[in-house]
Amino acid sequence: MNHEPVRQAAAAVVIGASAGAVEALLRILPELPPDYPLPLLIVVHLPPDRESTLAALLDARCRITVKEAEDKEPILPGMAYLAPPDYHLLVEPDFHLSLSSEEQVLYSRPSIDVLFESAADAYGTALAGIILTGANSDGAKGLRAVAASGGIALVQSPDCAEATAMPAAALAACPSAQGLSLAEITGVLKNELPHQLK
Amino acid sequence: MKTSAAETEHIELRLLVEAIYRKYHYDFRDYSSASLKRRLVQARDRFHCASFSALQELVLHDPDVLPQMLGFLTVQVSEMFRDPAFFLTLREQVLPHLRTYPSLKVWVAGCSSGEELYSLAILFREEGLGERTLFYATDINPEALRKAEAGVYEADRIPLFTSNHRLSGGKSSLSDYYTAAYGNAILDKSLRKRTVFSDHSLVSDAVFAEVQLVCCRNVLIYFNRDLQDRAVGLFRDSLVRKGFLGLGSRESLHFSAHAEAFTPFARNERIYQKTV
Structure with a gap:
């Protein structure tokens, strides 16, 4: 047995969503091929009941592997990591994941801002942040941090989102972000980001 | 690429x-950078530093x-009977083992303001083990230890604590253990009469007692992997053979250098048993 160790990717995609998140993620993630070269780090606001079936649900419908993030886990390409209920998810500078049970941010734990800000620090220009449907303003500050560090900022157009507040707040906070439909976001994820994020 | x-x-x-x-001998050098930075940003803003x-x-x-600064550097978010399933499993599956010891020692490592300690003290009393158990509650933050020793919590947190306690299989009413006064709930001081509160650092201090149970929940996530290994090494050395280690609901020994010294006892509740 002489396997090459899988290398942690020095680029990533972060995604944040709230109300309507599951539908939106089910439109996007199943389109990605099993050898997708980037890791995806995802925060979905869920009730903090400690048991979430979302990772299993998405994993069953996707060709990439979707799992709940574990503390100090290396971030590998072709994997999607979901923040566990009631924990913040953060990226360490050495491209490992960390969990935190610090205070809620904007009434949310996990917080999209917390993930996006730590990812912006770790990945800098090699990061894309995507804000999808949602009914509050979490993620706006985080997306601005992604753009400020030279990353790519994408937002689901409010007029095609199930809940408009979150994408609208993200666009207002981060005017350079592109508003796109879910189909367009899927296209960018599949065809453009793997070349752009290096 | 990181920006300049x-x-x-x-x-x-x-x-x-x-x-x-160097100046104060508080060692945060091996804490997880990402959340440490968040807390230091809060401190920087609080002190109006550029x-x-x-x-x-x-x-x-x-x-x-x-x-x-220590208040910012250490995370003090806790609740009584947080993750009731953990305490229910402790009650129903771990305590039958602990009951076989004539005297018990329990270490609450990183006890912060004491919510976890009092949860355990109540649970052990309800199960008839209160009189034979000595608790060690340790933390690096003197202010948190003072709060833990005082055992006074804001009254508006009590409904959550009460509901958690019930879900944890509580055999009494939580209100039996506190007095309400001036918007606070003051916990019965008999709950801590068999507790030693002590300044202890998982970074730099050594093992101080042989214990049957270590509870260290949502502390290790703030450490990098080296420091996690050091802390779990202390727990291993402190625990008796077949002793128990309770971690937070999303913590594990999966990536630990000491994983082989423990076996999962209740996988979902993150309770481990020392094998050797």
Whole structure:
């Protein structure tokens, strides 16, 4: 047995969503091929009941592997990591994941801002942040941090989102972000980001 | 690629943490960077400093700032009977083992303001083990230890604690254990009469007692992997053979250097048993 160790990717995609998140993620993630070269780090606001079936649900419908993030886990390409209920998810500078049970941010734990800000620090220009449907303003500050560090900022157009507040707040906070439909976001994820994020 | 501003900030953060260590011997050098940075940003803003370098100057030259800094550097978010399933499993599956010992020692490592300690003290009393158990509640933050020893919590937190306690299989009413006064719930001081509160660092201190149970929940996530290994090594050395280790609901020994010294006892509740 002489396997090459899988290398942690020095680029990533972060995604944040709230109300309507599951539908939106089910439109996007199943389109990605099993050898997708980037890791995806995802925060979905869920009730903090400690048991979430979302990772299993998405994993069953996707060709990439979707799992709940574990503390100090290396971030590998072709994997999607979901923040566990009631924990913040953060990226360490050495491209490992960390969990935190610090205070809620904007009434949310996990917080999209917390993930996006730590990812912006770790990945800098090699990061894309995507804000999808949602009914509050979490993620706006985080997306601005992604753009400020030279990353790519994408937002689901409010007029095609199930809940408009979150994408609208993200666009207002981060005017350079592109508003796109879910189909367009899927296209960018599949065809453009793997070349752009290096 | 990291931006040059992010690189500079990272250097400043490492220097600040180094300065706190050299001057005050509080060692946060092996804490997880990402959440440490979040908390230091909060401290920087609270002290109206333009940068971590400015905060470093303040901390070095004004020792009065240190206690407040420790409040930012250590995470003090807790609740009584947090994750009721953990306490239910402790009650139903771990206590039958612990009951076989004539006397018991329990270490609550990183006890913060004491919510977890009092949860255990109530649980052990309800199960008839209160009189034969000695609790060690340790933390690095003196202010948190003072709060833990006082056992006073805001009354508006009590409904959550009460509901958690019920879900944990509580055999009494939580209200039996506190007195309400001036918007606070003051816990019955008999709950801590068999508790030793002590300043102890998982970073730099050694094992101090042989114990049957270690509870260290949502503490290790703030450490990097090396420091996690050190802390779990202390727990291993402190635990008796077949002793128990309780972690937070999303913590595990999956990536630990000491994984082989423990076996999962209740996988979902993150309770481990020392094998050797």
